[in-house]
Amino acid sequence: MVVARRDMALRRIRPNGGPEDFDRWQQRKSSLTRESILDAAVDSLVESGYAGLSTNDVARRAGVSRGAMHHHFPNRIALVRGMIEHVFYSRMRYFLDDFVARLKVIDNGDAALQPHVIAVELHWHSVQSREFEAYLRLAVAARNDAELAEAFDPAAKLYDEVWLEEMDHAFPQWRNAPELMRLASDFTQAVQLGLLINGSTIGEDRVRMIQDELIGVVMRLAEAAKR
Amino acid sequence: MVVARRDMALRRIRPNGGPEDFDRWQQRKSSLTRESILDAAVDSLVESGYAGLSTNDVARRAGVSRGAMHHHFPNRIALVRGMIEHVFYSRMRYFLDDFVARLKVIDNGDAALQPHVIAVELHWHSVQSREFEAYLRLAVAARNDAELAEAFDPAAKLYDEVWLEEMDHAFPQWRNAPELMRLASDFTQAVQLGLLINGSTIGEDRVRMIQDELIGVVMRLAEAAKR
DNA sequence: ACAAAAACCGACAAGGTTGCCGGTAAACGG
DNA sequence: CCGTTTACCGGCAACCTTGTCGGTTTTTGT
Numbered sequence: 001m002v003v004a005r006r007d008m009a010l011r012r013i014r015p016n017g018g019p020e021d022f023d024r025w026q027q028r029k030s031s032l033t034r035e036s037i038l039d040a041a042v043d044s045l046v047e048s049g050y051a052g053l054s055t056n057d058v059a060r061r062a063g064v065s066r067g068a069m070h071h072h073f074p075n076r077i078a079l080v081r082g083m084i085e086h087v088f089y090s091r092m093r094y095f096l097d098d099f100v101a102r103l104k105v106i107d108n109g110d111a112a113l114q115p116h117v118i119a120v121e122l123h124w125h126s127v128q129s130r131e132f133e134a135y136l137r138l139a140v141a142a143r144n145d146a147e148l149a150e151a152f153d154p155a156a157k158l159y160d161e162v163w164l165e166e167m168d169h170a171f172p173q174w175r176n177a178p179e180l181m182r183l184a185s186d187f188t189q190a191v192q193l194g195l196l197i198n199g200s201t202i203g204e205d206r207v208r209m210i211q212d213e214l215i216g217v218v219m220r221l222a223e224a225a226k227r
Numbered sequence: 228m229v230v231a232r233r234d235m236a237l238r239r240i241r242p243n244g245g246p247e248d249f250d251r252w253q254q255r256k257s258s259l260t261r262e263s264i265l266d267a268a269v270d271s272l273v274e275s276g277y278a279g280l281s282t283n284d285v286a287r288r289a290g291v292s293r294g295a296m297h298h299h300f301p302n303r304i305a306l307v308r309g310m311i312e313h314v315f316y317s318r319m320r321y322f323l324d325d326f327v328a329r330l331k332v333i334d335n336g337d338a339a340l341q342p343h344v345i346a347v348e349l350h351w352h353s354v355q356s357r358e359f360e361a362y363l364r365l366a367v368a369a370r371n372d373a374e375l376a377e378a379f380d381p382a383a384k385l386y387d388e389v390w391l392e393e394m395d396h397a398f399p400q401w402r403n404a405p406e407l408m409r410l411a412s413d414f415t416q417a418v419q420l421g422l423l424i425n426g427s428t429i430g431e432d433r434v435r436m437i438q439d440e441l442i443g444v445v446m447r448l449a450e451a452a453k454r
Numbered sequence: 455a456c457a458a459a460a461a462c463c464g465a466c467a468a469g470g471t472t473g474c475c476g477g478t479a480a481a482c483g484g
Numbered sequence: 485c486c487g488t489t490t491a492c493c494g495g496c497a498a499c500c501t502t503g504t505c506g507g508t509t510t511t512t513g514t
Contacts, residue, residue, distance in 0.1 A: 026460065026511055033461085047371050051278030054501060067463045067505095075503070133370070139424050140367050143360070144274050156428040179436075186433050187440055190421030197366050197420055198413075201383040206413050209406075213414055217444060253481055253490065260491085281471060294475095294493040302473065 005169065006096050009162050013155075014089040016082075034072050037062045038086040041079055042134045050141035050148070055079060081151045084138060088159045090131040096166070098122050103170075116171060116222055120188055120215055127192045136196065177225035184221045188214060232396065233323050236389050240382075241316040243309075261299050264289045265313040268306060269361045277368035277375070282306060308378045311365060315386045317358040323393070325349050330397075343398060343449055347415055347442055354419045363423065404452035411448045415441060 019031040040062035044053045055076055059069045073079040099122055103115065126132060142152040167185055168174075174181035191214045199207050238244075246258040267289035271280045282303055286296045300306040326349055330342065353359060369379040394412055395401075401408035418441045426434050 024512080029511095030461070049276070049278045049368055049371060051276045055503095056501065065463045066465095068461070070503080070505095071461060071463095076501095136367065136424075140363065141276055144276060153427065160428055182433070183436050183440060186425075186429055186437050187418070190418050190425060190437055191414070192417075192421070193424055194417030194420035194422075197363075198417060200380065201387055202413055206409065209410050210413050210417055213410060213444065217440065251482085256481095257491065282473095283471065292493045293495095295491070297474080298491060298493095303471095 003100065006100060006166075009166055010089060010093055010096070012162055013092055013159060014085055016085065030072075033062070033064060033068065034082070035086075037064060037069060037072055037079070038082055041083045042087060042090070042130070045083065045137050046130055046133050050137050050145070077147055077151075080148060083134075084151050084155050087131065087134045087138060088155050091126070091129075091135050092159065092162070094129050094131045095122065095126040098125065099170070114219075114222070116184070116218055117215055119167075119170075120211075120218055123188055124192050124195075124211065127196050132196070136193075174222070174225045180221050180225045184218050187217060187221075230327065233327060233393075236393055237316060237320055237323070239389055240319055240386060241312055243312065257299075260289070260291060260295065261309070262313075264291060264296060264299060264306070265309055268310045269314060269317070269357070272310065272364050273357055273360050277364050277372070304374055304378075307375060310361075311378050311382050314358065314361045314365060315382050318353070318356075318362055319386065319389070321356050321358045322349065322353040325352065326397070341446075341449070343411070343445055344442055346394075346397075347438075347445055350415055351419050351422075351438065354423050359423070363420075401449070401452045407448050407452045411445045414444060414448075 019028055019035055022028045022031055037058060041053065041058045043061055044057050048054075048057070055069055055073075056066070058079065059066050062069075069079070073082060099119070102118055102122060138148070138152055139156070142149040164182060164185065167181060168178060171181060174184075191210065195207055195210060244258075246255055246262055249255045249258055264285060268280065268285045270288055271284050275281075275284065282296055282300075283293070285306065286293050289296075296306070300309060326346070329345055329349060365375070365379055366383070369376040391409060391412065394408060395405060398408060401411075418437065422434055422437060
């Protein structure tokens with residue numbers, strides 16, 4: 001079952017579990033406001049950047065008191081730690097939801113509809129999402145904030161690991177050349193991450209040309225993997 | 228003269244001019260402390276991120292009083308505007324200095340030493356510099372800060388324009404296919420920018436594989452440009 | 455029903471940041 | 485040589501952020 005596998009992968013990234021995992025009302029409500037705080041934190045992160053993220057602002061956005069915030073997250077770094085988990089979870093979920101939905105309607109005849117081409121397009125879509133924007137902020141901020149990096153780096157590595165396993169499972173065609181698939185995945189992520197940042201400077205037309213070139217690279221790698 | 232051209236390009240990016248452009252002692256000294264303030268600001272930016280950059284910290288690093296800071300930059304945004312110009316200037320200069328130095332000793336026999344391959348390697352080197360790190364911080368912060376974006380975006384577009392002219396001049400072989408050269412340049416920048424951010428997560432080995440694949444792409448584009 | 459525990463509330467102090475301003479010393483121009 | 489401009493100094497008020505804590509409401513277990 002595809003969905004069951006997806007949930008398993010997602011659960012590995014969010015060990016704490018979401019609101020749906022609890023039965024008692026108190027736990028459920030607690031997890032719910034916890035979630036709403038984290039969601040507000042992501043909003044604040046995306047709108048104000050990491051250093052500009054203030055617990056004050058987060059509490060206001062989430063509609064809870066500062067006391068409630070303190071109950072769930074005793075200090076700023078605790079909030080950040082929770083947010084990191086939340087961001088990686090959302091990012092993975094955002095892509096996988098799109099992906100499993102799209103895989104149900106593929107037509108193997110057209111070359112432009114080959115699953116790895118679709119994956120590149122969908123990944124570009126996911127890179128433009130709010131969830132990925134939050135990831136970008138954290139990744140950049142972690143370059144100078146040791147405390148943040150300490151929490152971020154392991155989470156990023158775990159995400160990468162789970163991601164590769166998911167891709168391995170989604171593309172059995174590449175099964176006999178896993179390093180080529182990893183290269184295609186890494187390459188796609190690098191290009192599109194760079195594109196996200198430089199896109200507004202170079203304009204849509206050049207972005208599309210790069211995107212097309214990227215698809216060419218992925219298809220060549222796919223060809224090489226067949227042999 | 229190669230160096231003369233370089234200086235012309237650099238001057239377009241730094242319209243205010245550097246300390247060397249003034250004769251009178253007062254102007255010179257003023258420009259000198261202005262420069263040292265901007266340099267300290269870049270340090271602070273790289274170490275604390277954009278939102279964490281405080282005028283207080285900058286003044287302390289530069290070894291000037293807050294009053295002197297206020298004299299040169301009446302408020303934070305003025306400092307930021309000056310810093311943007313300074314960052315783009317440094318970034319361009321960092322690459323070009325390396326580049327003209329390296330071009331003097333190329334050997335056209337070996338394929339790995341073709342000028343565009345060297346350019347890719349040197350660009351990767353420049354991407355890892357402090358100057359580029361500062362650019363990254365500004366580019367990411369500009370995504371949510373309208374005031375910053377207002378100053379950053381035009382500067383980035385100007386940089387891109389000057390950059391392409393420099394590349395056009397440096398690689399006459401591509402002269403008859405400028406759109407392919409632009410694509411190669413855009414592609415390189417996108418990949419290496421993405422690599423800068425994801426590199427620590429995926430590790431050196433995978434970074435090198437991506438880098439090799441990138442060189443392959445650039446060489447194919449160079450081949451295509453010959454016809 | 456009642457005590458314990460969990461969730462939540464609002465205020466306070468300490469510290470840092472920004473913008474502003476009155477004042478000083480050095481350099482320029484006539 | 486003297487008035488004016490320029491470069492530079494350090495303190496003050498207003499504001500925001502973080503961490504902390506005593507108190508209140510709601511849920512749970514018995």
